[in-house]
Amino acid sequence: MCDLQSGLKRQLTDWLPRRAILLIARYTPDCHNMTRLVSQSMDQRLPLSTWARMKLHYLICVWCERYAEQIAFVKSAARVFATNSATSGTETISPEKKKSLQADIASRL
Ligand SMILES: [Zn+2]
Numbered sequence: 001m002c003d004l005q006s007g008l009k010r011q012l013t014d015w016l017p018r019r020a021i022l023l024i025a026r027y028t029p030d031c032h033n034m035t036r037l038v039s040q041s042m043d044q045r046l047p048l049s050t051w052a053r054m055k056l057h058y059l060i061c062v063w064c065e066r067y068a069e070q071i072a073f074v075k076s077a078a079r080v081f082a083t084n085s086a087t088s089g090t091e092t093i094s095p096e097k098k099k100s101l102q103a104d105i106a107s108r109l
Helices: 010-015 018-027 031-043 048-060 062-084 095-108
Strands: none
Touching: 018 048, 031 048, 031 062, 048 062
16 A cells, blocks of 8 residues: 555545545555556446445545546557557658758767
């Protein structure tokens, strides 16, 4: 489990009793299992009870929530890259411009 205390969301700790936070921590997956579940959730639909426990864990652990956001971003970026990769990289520069760039680089070495 990651450092749950430092991962607690500040606004949550202001109003949620510590006992409730510990109760949530007890009945939700630990951070190690959360990383595994986050990865699984990107590939397949998880059971509703697992999904709900993950959402509860996000209430008390900013680290796992950030991890899930980062994984979702990487997944979406990979999807966009895969979509656009077929058309990107086909542009070429003229032989004159290429020689000019080579000469410019050589002069700076
Ligand atoms: Zn966590």
